Amino acid sequence: MREAAAAFVRDVVRPAVAGWDEAGSYPREAAAASGLTGLFCPTALGGAGIGYPAGMEVFEELGRGDAAFAFSLSMHNAVAAVVAGCDDEELRARWAADLVAGRALGGFSLTEPHAGSDATAITTRARADGGGWRVTGRKAWVSLAGEADLFLVVCKTAGGPGHADVAVLAVDRRAEGVSFPRLYRKAASAFLPIGEMALADAPGTMLVPPGA
């Protein structure tokens, strides 16, 4: 996989990255064609089935081409691995194969305007709604904002202090109540959108319940 990543960097990333920046749009086709979108997922799903240490070598190689592109794929791969390995059959059936193939992109929303390193200070809340969940809050510094198709959103279920009620829900970017009100202007990597994500009673699927 390391050699495949090196070849991808040599043949695709290096020649194209200046153009990606100029266009200011995320290179979804290149990401999907890389063969590096299901690194930690089972081979039965089309993934590479490698472990995290081997994955780090792949990202190191990708980083020689472009750090922001490597970062986006590392985040996507983490999301794909969680979804492919989750217990929710419906979520797996809807998303796992698409994430592994790079037809869908994964994003991760933890940070909030007032909560960075101190992740337990997040105030985004998930509330039970019938058999499902609804999420309300505002996330900051979300990479692939408006671009990724499925976000793993870190929330609290009770709003108490500490991490006891912290949970992770999967939220479809196209679901009602999901918006991306602000993209940041950055000094570099114009192709990677980073910004805020707003959730207004948006439907989500519980992936990692509190205490898990």
Ligand SMILES: Cc1cc2nc3c(=O)[nH]c(=O)nc-3n(C[C@H](O)[C@H](O)[C@H](O)COP(=O)(O)OP(=O)(O)OC[C@H]3O[C@@H](n4cnc5c(N)ncnc54)[C@H](O)[C@@H]3O)c2cc1C
């Ligand atoms: C390019 C980029 C992409 C990102 N993408 C994502 C993403 O996709 N999803 C997401 O959820 N987040 C993302 N983030 C947010 C990132 O995870 C946060 O920036 C990070 O958690 C730090 O939070 P902060 O910026 O609020 O810094 P702060 O928490 O305010 O920290 C500022 C400084 O203070 C230090 N510090 C903080 N607390 C302490 C302490 N108790 N003792 C000593 N020192 C301390 C820190 O080490 C740091 O140097 C991204 C950030 C960047 C820059």
